[in-house]
Amino acid sequence: MASRERIAIDAMGGDNAPAEIVAGAIRAQEELDVEVLLVGDPQAIEACLKQHHSSSRHVEIVPANDVVAMDEEPLGALKRKPKASINVAMDLVKSRNAQAVVSAGHSGAAMAASLLRLGRLPGIDRPAIGAVFPSMMAGKSVIVLDVGANVDCRPKYLDQFAVMGAVYSQYVLGIPDPQVGLINIGEEPSKGNDLAVRTHQLLEKNPRISFIGNAEGRDVLSGRFDVIVCDGFVGNVLLKYTEAVGEAMLQTLQEELSQGLRGQLGSALLKSNIKRVRQRIDHTEHGGGLLLGVDGICIISHGSAQAPSIFNAIRLAKDAVANRVLERIQSNIDELEKSAASSKSRQDG
């Protein structure tokens, strides 16, 4: 029998740390058959643990007495604070005392820490941050990457993003044959900016993915695509826009639905249905971001994450470990390089 997955949790990262982080981690250890390692200030963590009587099983605490704040410049902070919780969590993976990291802290700091402590997977030019977006098809989501790690990209980076996203979609989200798209402003291969046109050519002949073409803005949430690649500038704008649009819609609902006497009556009757709308729209329900291309499994939760989001992030991390996502990315990238080399030598010959 395989041993349980060991997941290092950055207990100090995020707006609701450590209480909500600890609560999510305890639930995960109880329900998901994983071992969690809570990384952070032992006293603060102990205090949170005491609130939970169900500690039938021992929870491991790994001391880390510093934290990178949300408003700090990540690289400088990580170097000034070697014992920051995110650094210590990454080191646990490096030393093979854990197999994955989950953090709701500063996502730039998590990305930088993973690069500094774990490094890139061989063959990966640029790691990326993937985000799981909801879609219009109930129960279906779409991985968009990169959403912020690389603002200026080359076609080759996006080609690799596509491979990494497809592996995650298949082995973590359980999609059998992930359909991959490229964000663009039209359906035709010739459409788009220079990056998009050249990336389209690479994706079309990438044997490791099922590329089905360009995804226009209107296609992102359609459910037709499982993985959508773009540069980190476009992806980051879309991600933050999506969060804000959801909030704007919920606010509009709130303002308009309860207007007038009929509105108040109707809203009261619809209370639970409106709650369901809220759940479908609310971004915090949709899992975490993924650091892809670094030599370790890293899941980033939203800074405002509460216990259920942390629980979901730990489940993602467990699935990624159990399904050997790193090895699969590695072997797919190797194959991609080989096929690129052989197609080049065919052309040269």
Added chain:
Amino acid sequence: MASRERIAIDAMGGDNAPAEIVAGAIRAQEELDVEVLLVGDPQAIEACLKQHHSSSRHVEIVPANDVVAMDEEPLGALKRKPKASINVAMDLVKSRNAQAVVSAGHSGAAMAASLLRLGRLPGIDRPAIGAVFPSMMAGKSVIVLDVGANVDCRPKYLDQFAVMGAVYSQYVLGIPDPQVGLINIGEEPSKGNDLAVRTHQLLEKNPRISFIGNAEGRDVLSGRFDVIVCDGFVGNVLLKYTEAVGEAMLQTLQEELSQGLRGQLGSALLKSNIKRVRQRIDHTEHGGGLLLGVDGICIISHGSAQAPSIFNAIRLAKDAVANRVLERIQSNIDELEKSAASSKSRQDG
């Protein structure tokens, strides 16, 4: 007394042409004190006109026996069809028989026709398409440009977009001191891709606009910005995404709100309130796109535009003509060039 504005309407462009186009145009002529020139197939237009008994005032028809279809490659189609309605409408402005064009047809064709027939305003490097987005502040909208004319941009283009957007915001939408932003992935001037960093530097010292900094994805709809500039790739993805998100939200509402007996009762009570939500979300309620930087006023409606959207587009066109938007763009661009030249000579000296 100034003579009435004369607006050329592409009666054949759009999914609902010519009936809805003609209906919107007639209403505009009756209510807005403008003269409309309906450009297209005279028989088809006459048939639509007959449906409206209120034709107290004569409506002018300008024959054009061809049309650029939505699925045609614009440049080729425009050249093959010199008498396409969009070409004839542009020619009316060129020959000073009209002062503005309104079309709900192929937006790429409208852009290309305006460039071929009217040309650029002197000093403008690249014309742009501006789109009016709703915002979270009731009654407040934001102009985003470029949303598709220029997928690869230089900083100077975006600097000019900012000037053109601000003139439109002030003199067509009536915003006294339009607040201008740059789409970016963070607030700091150093954030973003190469284009964003270099554009930020130009916008900061642009004396013709009130630049208040970077707009992240979450800020686009906040209402804090009146004009937001970006390259046509990012803008086009955002525009199409926005349309789809609105539809997705409305679909979610429809699916969830009426679930169950309480849901059916509640939804019945909320009928008019839900309609208001729909109106606030629905993109077709939010006016048209603007072709900025060509030597003529051109308003593009959504392809699915119905009479109210056409009416709104004609009102925008009238306001743009009455407030001498072209001259104002021209003089601001001249001033911008002068200040750039003097700042350069100061540096050189």
